[in-house]
Amino acid sequence: MINYTQGKSEKSGSISSEVMYRDLFQLNPQPMWVYDVETFEILNVNEAAVRHYGYSRDEFLRLTIKDLRPAADIPILVSAVEKVRRYDKLYSSGVYRHRKKNGTIIDVDIQSNIIHIDGRKAELVLSTDITEKCKADEKFKAVFENTRDAIMICDDGANCLDYNAAVVDMFGYSRKELDQLNLFDLVKVRDGEDPHGLWKRFLKGNIRNGKMHLIHKDGSLIIGSFNAKPNILPGMHLCVVTDITEKVLKSKALILSNERYKLILNAANEAIYDWDIERDKVEWGTGFKDIFGYDLAVYNNHIWSDNIYHEDKERVVREISEALNDAGREMLVTECRYVKCDEKVALVEHRIIFLRNVSGKAIRAVGSVRDITDYKQNLHRIQLQNEQLKEIAWIQSHVVRAPLSRMMGLVELLKMGEYGDLGKEEILNLVQQSATELDNVIKEIVNKADKVQSEDD
Structure with missing residues (x-):
């Protein structure tokens, strides 16, 4: 048994290092392998890599690291390895795509160091599967960019670090212009208020929400409903704004309309x-x-x-x-x-x-x-008057015409001096009778007209 607690000879140090390397390599829960930087051959692989990638140990050792990459990504791999070949010591890291035995493509975070094994230059690789994290990041990015709310992330000085497309649409600035702006270039602060004091109080507090007035690039006013939270990450502060300008204006118009309606x-x-x-x-x-x-x-x-x-x-x-x-x-x-x-x-x-x-x-x-009581009564009265007027019109067109026609005929006989069997005096009597009849008809018409007039009054 090797004693690790006492002073180590060169041999004991070599043995203990080898044991430590083997344990760190084989027992590491993350996939690890060693490959030859000249031939790309995989020289060793741990159990975690065998489990995660689906190959047996023997299958793994017959592969090159090119076999772990999609064909489209091999040029990127070759370029990275060529860089490794130029150094004796190099730590490198990056995010790449790997392919499992079953063809599944995964996103991995690779960390690697140059080592030497039996005179061969190799690289020790630690692989962390970040596929789910990348998917979550993509979902977050999709939500971040496609939400209708304006989302801004600011630093401790209220400078814009990141923002979504809705910020560009809401304020009318280009992304290049927004990169140069401070949050308070977009906020209309009340007269007498200190924007820096407001920001300092916000940084020391918790979630804030409410309404604020914002300024569009063209100078027009935007009414926004906001939710803000300081320190979502160290030195990073979140503000989400919903444009409620149209809603507020419609609400005011509705209130005015209701007042008019009342x-x-x-x-x-x-x-x-x-x-x-x-x-x-x-x-x-x-x-x-x-x-x-x-x-x-x-x-x-x-x-x-x-x-x-x-x-x-x-x-x-x-x-x-x-x-x-x-x-x-x-x-x-x-x-x-x-x-x-x-x-x-x-x-x-x-x-x-x-x-x-x-x-x-x-x-x-x-x-x-x-x-409509009075209206109906008036309508009934008008209808009665119309009936009376119709009767007057009928009298005028029929009853008046009879005595008038007789008078006209008798007068014509007198003018011609042709009396026939009638004497002049008898004709005059007939004229008198017709005149009296006509006078009575006219009196009746006048009486009816007076009655209509009195009812109208």
């Missing part, structure tokens, strides 16, 4: 409502109280349907239900009687416009209720 509800000379069908919630404009007298703060959500005149209620509810369930129906117009708060009965016109989803289901409706 003003319209309040100003309209109709009872206008917004019906959220899915929640069965109705929001009435102030016109409902002004027209019908009901206090919306007191009455419930069904104040409209509860006060439809009893003889009309079943019909109106049925019409609304049928229109609601008809996917092709956009509007309903109906009339009914409605009982006001003072118990007077009004005739109303009810219009409903339905908003439907893609499947045709009604999810919202806007309606208007208008008191």
